[in-house]
Amino acid sequence: xxxxxIVIGAGPAGMAAAGTAARAGLxxxxxxxxxxxxxxxxRQPPPEISVRKETSRDFLRLRDRLAGVDLRLGCRVWAVExxxxxxxxxxxxxxxxxxxxxxxxxxxxxxxxxxLPGVMTAGGAQALLKGNLVVAxxxxxxxxxxxxxxxxxxxxxxxxxxxVGVFEAARRVGALARYPxxxxxxxxxxxxxxxxxxxxxxxxxxxxxxxxxxxTKVTVAKIDAGWQAVKTRDIECDVLAVGYGFVPQLDxxxxxxxxxxxxxxxSPIVAVDAEMRTSVPGVYAAGESTGxxxxxLAELEGVIAAHSITGTPVPPGITRRRxxxxxxxxxxxxxxxxxxxxxxxxxxxxxVCRCEEVPYQAICAARELGATDxxxxxxxxxxxxxxxxxxxxxxxxxxxxxxxPPPPRRPFAQPISLQDLAAYPLRRSNDDT
Numbered sequence: 001x002x003x004x005x006i007v008i009g010a011g012p013a014g015m016a017a018a019g020t021a022a023r024a025g026l027x028x029x030x031x032x033x034x035x036x037x038x039x040x041x042x043r044q045p046p047p048e049i050s051v052r053k054e055t056s057r058d059f060l061r062l063r064d065r066l067a068g069v070d071l072r073l074g075c076r077v078w079a080v081e082x083x084x085x086x087x088x089x090x091x092x093x094x095x096x097x098x099x100x101x102x103x104x105x106x107x108x109x110x111x112x113x114x115x116l117p118g119v120m121t122a123g124g125a126q127a128l129l130k131g132n133l134v135v136a137x138x139x140x141x142x143x144x145x146x147x148x149x150x151x152x153x154x155x156x157x158x159x160x161x162x163x164v165g166v167f168e169a170a171r172r173v174g175a176l177a178r179y180p181x182x183x184x185x186x187x188x189x190x191x192x193x194x195x196x197x198x199x200x201x202x203x204x205x206x207x208x209x210x211x212x213x214x215x216t217k218v219t220v221a222k223i224d225a226g227w228q229a230v231k232t233r234d235i236e237c238d239v240l241a242v243g244y245g246f247v248p249q250l251d252x253x254x255x256x257x258x259x260x261x262x263x264x265x266x267s268p269i270v271a272v273d274a275e276m277r278t279s280v281p282g283v284y285a286a287g288e289s290t291g292x293x294x295x296x297l298a299e300l301e302g303v304i305a306a307h308s309i310t311g312t313p314v315p316p317g318i319t320r321r322r323x324x325x326x327x328x329x330x331x332x333x334x335x336x337x338x339x340x341x342x343x344x345x346x347x348x349x350x351x352v353c354r355c356e357e358v359p360y361q362a363i364c365a366a367r368e369l370g371a372t373d374x375x376x377x378x379x380x381x382x383x384x385x386x387x388x389x390x391x392x393x394x395x396x397x398x399x400x401x402x403x404x405p406p407p408p409r410r411p412f413a414q415p416i417s418l419q420d421l422a423a424y425p426l427r428r429s430n431d432d433t
Contacts, residue, residue, distance in 0.1 A: 001027075001094075002094045002095060002096065003026075003027050003028060003029045003070070003093065003094070003095040003096070004021075004026035004027045004028065004095070004096050004097065005018075005021050005026050005027070005028045005029075005095060005096065005097050005098070005099060005309060006028075006029045006031065006084070006086050006093055006095035006097075006098050006099070007021075007028060007029070007030045007031070007098075007099045007101060008031055008032075008077050008080075008086065008098065008099070008100050008101065008102055008252060009032055009039065009100065009101035009102045009103055009287065010030055010031075010032035010034065010037045010038065010039060010071075010073065011032075011038065011039020011040065011041060011042070011101060011103050011287060011295075011298060012039060012041055012042065012058075012062065012287065012295045012296075012298040012299040012302065013101035013103075013286040013287030013288075013298035013299060013301055013302035013305075014030060014032070014039070014099070014101035014286075014287070014302060015030070015037060015038075015039075015042075015062040015063070015065075015066065015299075015302070016062060016065075016286075016298075016299040016300075016302030016303050016306070017099050017101065017284075017286055017302035017303070017305050017306040017309075018030040018066060018069045018099075018302075018306075019062060019065030019066050019069065019306075020065070020302070020303050020306035020307065020310075021306040021309055021310055022065075022066065022067070022068045022069045023065065023068075024306070024310040024312055025310075026309070026310060027070075028068070028069045028070065029069070029070040029071075029072055029093055029095065030066065030069050030070070030071055030072065031072040031073075031075050031077060031086065031088060031093065032072070032073055032074075032075070033074070033075065033076040033077070033414065034073065034074070035073055035074040036073060036131075037059075037062075037063055037066075037071070037073065038059055039103055040103065040123060040126070040127065041294075041295040041298075042056060042058070042059040042062070042295070043126075043127060043130040043131045044059070044130075044131070045130070045131055045132060045133055046131075046132070049132075049133055058295075058299075062299070072088070072093070075088040075089065075090055075091075076088055076089045076414040076415075076416070077252065077413060077414060078412045078413050078414045078415075078416045079255060079411070079412060079413060080098065080252050080255055080256055080413075082256060082257070082280075084096065084097070084098050084282065086098070087424070089414075089416055089417070089420045090420070092424075096282065097282045097283070097284070097309055098256075098282065098283050098284065099276075099283075099284045099285070099286060099302075099305055099306075099309070100252050100253050100270070100278075100283065100284070100285045100286075100289055101285070101286050101287040101289065101298070101302060102249040102250075102251075102252060102287075102288075102289055103248075103249055103287060103288045103289070103298075104246035104247055104248045104249055104288035104289070104292050105123070105246065105247055105249060105391060106121035106122065106123040106124070106243055106244075106245075106246060106247070107243075107244045107245045107246055107247045107338070107395050108121065108244070108392050108393070108395065108396065109144075109242075109244045109338065109342050109395070109396060110342075110346065110350060110351065110352050110360075110393070110396050111206065111207055111208055111209070111342065111345045111346065111350065112207075112208040112209065112345065112346070112347050112349075112350045113208050113209030113210055113211070113215075113218075114209060114242070114350075114351070115351045115354050116209050116210075116211050116214065116215045117211075117213065117214045117215065118137065118209075118211065118214050118215025118237075118238055118239050118240065119209050119215055119239075119240045119242065120136060120239065120240070120241055120242075121241070121242065121243055122142065122144060122148060122149060122152045122241045122242060122243030123148075123152075123243060123246075124136075124241070125140075125142075125152055125156065125239070125241035126151070126152045126155060126241075129155055129156065129159055130155075133159075135156060135159045135160060135161050136156070136161070136239045136241065137161065137237070137238040137239030138161065138162060138238055138239075139161075139162045139164060139236065139237045139238050139239070140156055140161045140162065140163050140164065140237060140238075140239040140240070140241060141163075141164050141165060141167065141206065141218055141220075141235060141237045141239070141240045141241070142156070142163060142165070142166045142167070142240075142241045142242075143166070143167040143168075143169075143204075143205060143206040143218075143220070143240065143241075143242050143243075144167075144168075144169065144205075144242045144243040144244045144245075145168060145169040145170050145205075145243075145244055145245065145336045145337075145338060146170075146243060146244070146245050146332065146336040147186060147332065147336070148243055148245075148246075149166055149168060149243060150166070150186060150189035150190070150193070151189060152241055152243070153166045153189075153193060153198055153241075154189050154192040154193055154196075154198075156241070157192070157193065157196035157198050158192065158196070161239075163193075163196065163198045164198075164235055164237055165198065165199045165200070165201060165235070166193065166198060166199070166200045166201065167201050167204040167205060167206060167220055168200065168201065168202045168203075168204070169203070169204070169205045169223060169227065169336075169339075170202060170203070170335060170336045170337075171202055171203040171225065172202075172335075173202070173335050173336075175331060175334065175335055176331065176335060178331070179328055179331075182328060201220075203222060203223060204220055204221065204222055204223065205220070205221055205223050205227065205229075205342075206218045206219065206220055206221075206240060206242060207219050207220070207221045207223075207229050207232065207345040208345065209240055210234070214238070215237065215238055215239065215240060216236065216237075216238070217234050217235060217236045217237060218234070218235055218237060218240050219232050219233070219234055219235075220232065220233055220234075220235055223341065224341075225339075226339055226340075226341040227339040227340070227341025227342055227344070228341050228344055229344070229345065244338050245265070245292065245336070245338060246288065246292045247267060247391075247394075247395060247405070248263075248267060248268070248269050248270075248288050248289045248290075248291070248292060249288070249289060249413075250268060250269070250270060250289060250407050250408055251408050251410050251413035251414075252413050253270045253278060253283070253285060253289065254407050254408060254409060255411075255413065256278075256280050256283055257279075257280055258270055258271070258278040258279055258280050258283060258285070259271040259278065259279035260407045262404065263291045263292070263333070264330045264333045264334070265333040265337065265338070266404035266405070267291075267292070267404070267405065268404075268405060268406065268407040268408075269289065269290055269291045270285040270289050270290050272284070272285050272286075272290050274304075274319070275304060275305070275307075275308035276290070276301055276304050276305035276308055277308060284305045284308065284309060285305075286298065286301035286302045286304070286305040287301055287302065291326070291329060292329065293325055293326060293328070293329030293332075294325070294329065296325055297322065297325035297326060297328075297329060300318055300321055300322040300325060301322060303315075303318055304318060304319065304322060340399060343399070343400065346360045347360065348360055348361040348364075349361065352383055352393055352396055352397065352400070353382070353383035353384060353385075353386065353392070353393040353397070354386070354388075354392060354393070355385070355386020355387045355388055355392070355393075356382045356383060356384075356385055356386045358381050358382055358383040358393075360400075362381040362383075363377060363381055363383065363397065363400050365380075365381070366380035366381040367400075367401070371401070372401070373401050373403055374394070374397045374398040374401045374403060374405070374406065375406075376401075377397055377400070377401055378390075378397065383397045384397060387415075389408075389410050390408070391408075394408070
């Protein structure tokens with residue numbers, strides 16, 4: 001069967017697009033690596049786990065619109081061909097058009113001790129809680145920059161964790177007052193934190209983690225405008241949830257040859273027009289792959305993309321709401337930037353690439369040998385050559401090289417076993433003998 005549309009990614013953007021396109025009469029397949037719908041924002045626990053918390057009405061609305069959509073959950077897409085053959089661990093789907101809504105993953109900034117057991121991304125801590133009702137630890141520090149820290153800390157505190165504090169690197173957030181509804185949303189999280197007596201500190205960051213076999217404490221520093229540490233103190237904890245924003249997942253659109261551009265924070269994103277069309281005919285993108293901006297923006301872009309694909313008019317107000325949400329996303333990049341001062345936190349033996357165990361001193365040595373960009377550093381010192389293929393260290397290595405991260409160029413978008421790879425028939429070109 002050849003679908004009219006294959007949507008890759010079942011978060012807010014993908015669910016909104018698939019539901020809208022299916023209701024317009026298209027044969028739609030929605031595929032995602034996760035076993036359940038929702039993406040990170042609407043992540044759902046397994047059905048066998050009893051949950052007292054009421055399911056989000058936004059999620060239920062998106063889910064209920066998926067009638068008639070062929071759901072392919074728990075299927076990791078590892079490659080997409082120009083013919084719109086979508087390869088996943090277990091088979092191949094074929095479609096007339098593609099919508100890529102693969103979201104984003106946590107941006108990682110290294111510091112001494114960040115590779116200790118007990119140090120995790122803020123997104124990882126939230127995924128454990130939302131998806132499995134697992135509280136990451138007993139005494140938790142939440143740190144980094146960006147509004148995402150608030151729901152993570154509030155959720156952990158409500159689940160019974162002793163959240164020692166939220167340490168936000170940004171110093172001034174007054175510009176957000178231009179969006180009263182967003183300020184009110186943030187204030188709601190503030191009330192929840194206050195209810196659990198969780199302090200919120202601005203202009204502070206975790207600059208080191210300590211422990212032998214596991215995390216036992218962190219060093220928190222007051223930082224100046226350039227993120228240089230001014231004054232430090234140690235805080236005991238068994239978990240550190242740290243987040244410095246997100247990196248759009250672009251493996252599939254880059255495989256297809258889609259043009260990319262830069263978001264306002266320097267991150268590579270898929271270039272799309274007002275109707276979410278990429279530079280490749282028949283390929284559309286929506287959500288975080290076109291620029292990180294949150295669930296509301298992602299859903300709006302999914303709706304716009306579906307109407308573009310079906311040739312139907314976009315409902316009144318959707319485009320204007322999308323423009324306002326995108327403007328707010330740009331403002332967040334301005335208010336919560338990641339300053340390069342984090343490089344001053346590194347020691348010579350600080351691990352930058354965990355997979356290949358590449359320390360900071362090896363990065364410096366590569367630069368002294370003449371490496372001028374992330375690729376040449378990779379060739380000389382091996383960061384980014386391990387299991388994650390640079391997903392964890394790519395941002396840091398690029399910034400240490402003095403450049404913005406380049407778009408990813410990986411032959412496999414997701415890990416695949418040799419057994420699954422061997423199941424695909426070997427194809428030869430006409431020149432093969």
